[in-house]
Amino acid sequence: MEKAKITAYQLFALVLLFELGSALLVALGIEAKQDAWIVILLGMIGGLLIFFVCYRLYCFYPDCLPTEYLQKIMGKGLGKSASFLYMLYFVYLAARVLRDFGAMLLTFAYIETPLFIANTLMILVIVYSVSKGIEVLARTGELFLVFIYFLAGSGVLLVLFSGVVDLHNLQPVLENGWKPIIKSTVKETIYFPFGELIVFTMIIPYLRDSKKVRNVSIIGIIVSGISLMLVMVFNISILGVKLTERSQFPLLTTIQTIQVADFLERLDVYFMIALIVGGFFKVALFIYAAVIGTANIFTVTPPSRLCYPIGLVVLLLSMTMASNFPEHLKEGISIVPFLLHLPFQIIFPVLLLGMAYLKNRKHKKQGTG
Template sequence: MEKAKISLYQLFVLILLFELGSAILVPLASDAKQDAWLAILFGMLGGLFLFWVNYRLFLYYPELAPPEYMQKLLGKILGTILAFCYIILFMYSASRVLRDFGEMLLTFAYLETPLFIVNALLMLVIIYAVSKGIEVVARTGELFFFFIYFLAITGFILILFSGLIDINNLKPILEQGISPIVGLVLTQTLYFPFGEAIVFSMIFPYITNRKKAKKIGLFAIGLSGINLAITMAINIGVLGVDLTVRSQFPLLSTIQSIQVADFLERLDVFFMISTVICIYFKVSIYFYAAVASTAVIFKIKEPSRLTYPMGMVILFMSVTIASSYAEHLKEGLKFVTRYLLPFFFIIFPLLLLGIAFLKNRNK
């Protein structure tokens, strides 16, 4: 792995931007209807536990990257196979987020532009950034963090002053009880977006103050969960349940509704800017984890040499994984989160943690 240093503040910024990523774009937990914000908060609680599991694994082997301690715990062959599966998952996840970015821009502004061209423009920037190392990505995050929060706070204030929120749209709370929310948490919000923080296992070895990394990580995930829950509650309060569920990009529809004093309107460009920034960091971190893991497995001394070929693979995957955006959403929220991510985000990490505990119990 490269020689890089990540401060606690940079870790906090990266986790927060990563968690927001494409989650603010899609109708997250929309199956829970007016209780979607509750499903997000419960998913966040599970995400905190999953982050703790990955952090505990890191404490057992603080000087090793995840592919290395997988080989140490499972043996050379099984550990390599599992690490390679995680590389494929990271690349696949990066391509899905990149697809979200392209579909958003095509819907918002570039109606006649091919999806491949739009995705390629962002991917080339990401390839360049990742080739320079994770430290460059982290410093870029510091620059954009306050800008993102300024846009978010400004948008929230404008929505309040425009009088668009109808609290009655959020009622009745728990109309069908808590069981549908728990079911949605176990099949969706636990994994997307909170379980995805497993990708930061590749960044833990770079942290300068490792003892406080757990608190910072848990705080960042908690804050991102609260932000997503508030965002979804605002979407439902402004648009209503039916329109929120049917909308491809609920937050975009909400921001397009803002009209203050008959002159302040058409603020959807702010939505586009903030979403592009968050998606840039989410794809970058997924992409970096895939590149760094590949370099560790195959003992490549210059990981930057992998960025261009692997970046092109992610770019082509983003275009070919689904024939339409509706199919893309269905595949992500119905199939991937139910049948694929539970193994990689819960079962395998818990298995590795159990083996690590048994091997190190005498210490």
Template sequence: MEKAKISGFQLFVLIVLFEMGSALLLSPGSEAKQDAWIAILFGLAGGIIVFFIYYRLHMYYPDLPLTSYLQKIIGKWFGKLIGFLYIVYFIYIASRVLRDFGELLTTTIYNSTPLFVINTLMVVTIIYGIHKGFEVLARVCEIYFGIVYLTAIVGMFLITFSGLIHLGNLTPILEDGLKPVIKTFFKTTLTFPFGEMVVFTMLLPFLNDKKKAKIVCLGGMILAGINITITTIVNISVLGVGLFHRSTFPLLTTIGKIQIADFLERLDVLFMLYLIIGGFFKIAIYYYAAVAGAADIFHFKNQRKLVFPIGMIVLFCSITVASNFAEFITEGTGVVQDFLSWPFQIIIPSILLIIAFFRNRKKKTSPA
């Protein structure tokens, strides 16, 4: 692996922007309608429990990424096979997130620009960032973290002063009981975005102070979860349940309604930058995990040689993964959630932890 070291705060901001990334764009939990925010809080709680699986594995193998300790837990060849499947999974999800933000731009401000051009520009930028190294990516994330939060605060003030928020849209709470919320929790909010923390099993070895791993990761998840919950509450309050559920990009629709003193309006283009920053880091982290994992499994001494070819695969998959956006969304809410998210985020790590426990029961684990 690359000999990179990042601070606890750098890991914290990477987690926050990663978790918020496409979650702010797509607003998970909309199936629960006005109770979507409750489903997100359930997802956060479940995601924290799942994270402890990843963290316990990290305690057993604090200096190894997922693709390396897979081989120690279940054997060299089978471990490499599962590791390769994780690399494919990271590439596929990176391509899906790239498609999300490509569709955002082509359906809003770049109507006449081909999706391929938009996605290519994003991938080329990420290739440059990853080629510079993970430490550089983490330092850039520190800078943009402040910009993102400043933009969010300004946006919240503008929405409030525009008089758009109607808290009555959040009622009746639990109109149909807990069943829709729990169903949404298991189907969506547990795995998206909180279960996606599985990608950080490739990055935790870079943390310079291992003892901070738990508090930093939990802090990042909780802050991101609170932000996503607040954003969802605002979206429902402004748009109403019907429009919130039907809207492809609810936050953008909400921001588009801002109008103050008959001259301050059409701010959706400005706040699109806020969304693109989150998307950039989410794609970059999945992309980097795929590069680092491939270099580990195939024994590349210089992982930079893999950056460009894997980038081209991500770009190609982002275009070919679906013929249109409706098909893309259907695939995301069906195939991905049912057949990819649960196995890679929950089932396989749980099995690994059980095996690792018995393999290491006589050994002293690293400090929590």
């Protein structure tokens, strides 16, 4: 574990940027048509539940990284291999986000640029930042959070001034009942983006004031959920359900509809900044978790030595994980949630919590008796 401390506000900023990271850009929960915003809110509640599981675990072992308390709960060998699986999971997710990001960038702005170059540049920047440690990352997060919300605020104003918002597009509410909404929540939003918060189990032990972990994270999740919901509401009300469904990046199309005073048009750069900054923090946090965890498992010091190798793995994985973008998306929608997200984000933590609970109760009994 790095010898560093972060403040509550920094944790909040990281949670928010992480959540918005790539979820901001895609049509989240569009399976439920105009009720996508409900799906996001439900996903947020699911995310809160997942967080509570993690939080209880954290409460049992407030000073340890998950890689350490896994060993305490499951025994050394088993714990180490389980945490190693988690590290692989984080690396895989980092690669996924990186691929998402690279593909998006190439689709709308840098058509002729090879994916490898775009991803390499991005990973270089990320690895450099990660090697500076969590404190620097957290401070950068603080600054960029203000920046992103400033952009978002001005973007919202511009959209409103363009007069393209038509809230009628959100009606009728619950056209097909709750079924598609629940289905979409369970299939998608609960894992992505909210369940991915599992990576923060690696970050919260750094918080200076451990009492604040719960409140800060909850506020962070709620604010991010509401932000995502608002973005989706804007997307649907401006583009309509059909166009949102067909868009690879609805937010981009939404931003492109801005036309104010014949001058402020085609503000694609807004989208690009959101894309790059969001992608940066998401990948960086995954890689940071992977680096610090791996260093912890194999007792590598200093952990920053692992940044470049793991960065390289993420880069190569991101290049080889799919042969085209639709395939990549398909994997993300139909395979990854059940094969990876479900066990790693829900089943495993819940089991772990149960074990930790039993173990600690036994412990207490022994202590008193």
